Amino acid sequence: MAIRRTGWRALARAVECLAIAALVASPPARAQEVEQVWQVNIHGTWMSCVSFDRRRVLIELDYGSEDVGYATRLSDGTPLIVLNPDVVESFSPAVAQFWFVHECGHHILAPELNSETAADCFAIQDMVRNGVARREDLYAFREEMAWLSGSPEGHLPGPQRASHIIECGNDAMPKTRIARLDGRQR
Numbered sequence: 415m416a417i418r419r420t421g422w423r424a425l426a427r428a429v430e431c432l433a434i435a436a437l438v439a440s441p442p443a444r445a446q447e448v449e450q451v452w453q454v455n456i457h458g459t460w461m462s463c464v465s466f467d468r469r470r471v472l473i474e475l476d477y478g479s480e481d482v483g484y485a486t487r488l489s490d491g492t493p494l495i496v497l498n499p500d501v502v503e504s505f506s507p508a509v510a511q512f513w514f515v516h517e518c519g520h521h522i523l524a525p526e527l528n529s530e531t532a533a534d535c536f537a538i539q540d541m542v543r544n545g546v547a548r549r550e551d552l553y554a555f556r557e558e559m560a561w562l563s564g565s566p567e568g569h570l571p572g573p574q575r576a577s578h579i580i581e582c583g584n585d586a587m588p589k590t591r592i593a594r595l596d597g598r599q600r
């Protein structure tokens with residue numbers, strides 16, 4: 415039994431080493447490179463963020479991160495967005511820019527309103543209102559988010575998440591010409 419347990423432990427260690435070797439080997443040459451900036455260019459658009467308490471959000475470009483991105487604060491309270499530009503840019507422009515605005519949403523929304531679904535809705539509506547996302551861009555979310563799993567932190571599973579984003583995006587779209595005319599007649 416003891417030998418078997420040691421054997422398993424050795425195997426587990428070997429698997430762990432392989433996993434680490436794979437992580438080290440697979441990213442491009444600039445893996446492990448980390449850069450801090452105040453704005454980032456995502457598919458040709460410069461993007462920056464200011465938090466709900468009016469602080470500039472620092473952006474950390476971490477080419478070694480496995481996550482597309484996350485929002486956090488430094489110990490001195492500086493709001494921070496960590497992004498892996500290689501992962502972000504693997505998505506189409508609208509979805510790639512959405513990842514940034516979603517993380518920004520976590521800093522813009524007041525703490526009592528901040529959640530994964532609220533950040534998703536905030537992000538797509540902000541993009542629609544600023545003309546960054548058009549109606550046809552919304553369908554990319556269904557395709558590109560289909561494989562995402564949900565999380566205990568409140569991320570909806572990919573297909574439901576895409577549906578929620580599309581619904582929020584559509585709600586923010588300008589009303590049709592007919593609806594505007596109706597409004598003027600009243």
Ligand SMILES: [Zn+2]
Pocket residue numbers: 516517520530533
């Ligand atoms: Zn989030």
